[in-house]
Amino acid sequence: MEETSAISMELVLAALIALAVLLLLGWYILNSKIKALASDVETLKKERDGLLVRLNASEEKIAAVPAAQGIAAAATAEPAEPAVGEVPENTAEKPLQPAGEEAEDTKDIPSDSEIPPEVVAVIMAAVAACGYNPAAIRSIRRDTARTHQNHGWVMAGRLAGMR
Structure with a gap:
């Protein structure tokens, strides 16, 4: 009986030593990863400051250019793109129209060749953000059938809890 208790005590001691070694090894690995991440954060902060x-x-x-060119040159210059989260001036002036007038707006929609490159870039970025290859996009065209909605997609959105 004493032999089995001595063997079990040796096993318990070996297990405790192995656990201590594993804990020290884990601490060392995590500590080195934390230091590497801290240096990456510092690098990103320096890059952000430079930007x-x-x-x-x-x-x-940009502010100095219109002042140097005068008011006449500033009036002919194109307006700058609004910053993220900023509302463009022309959207605030556009009155809201009732839903029945949507069919009249379809006449003013430009053709497929008139889609601005910024819109195409945003669509491709959204496709890439979803994990797909942007090269898989064959064509981008406007939806000319705005007079009727796809009620299946509307119902799917409502069932998913979207508003």
Whole structure:
């Protein structure tokens, strides 16, 4: 009986030593990963600061150009694109129209060749963000059948809890 208890005590001691070694090894690995992530964060902060400096410099250049060219040149210049989260001025002036007038708007829709490249870029970025290859897009065209909605998709959205 004493032999089995001595063997079991040796096994328990070996297991405790192995556990201590594994804990030290895990601590070392996690500590090194945390240090690597901290250095990556510092690198990203420096890059962000550099980008902010470049952004401020470009904004100062843009603000200086109309002042140097005069008011007449500023009036003929194209308006700058709105920043993210900023509402463009032309959308605030457009009155809302009733749902019955949607059919009249389809006449004003430009053809497929008139889709702005910014819209195509946004669509391709959304496809890439979803994990698909943007090269898989064959064509991008406007939906000209705006007079009727696809009620199946509307119901699927309602059932999924979307509003």
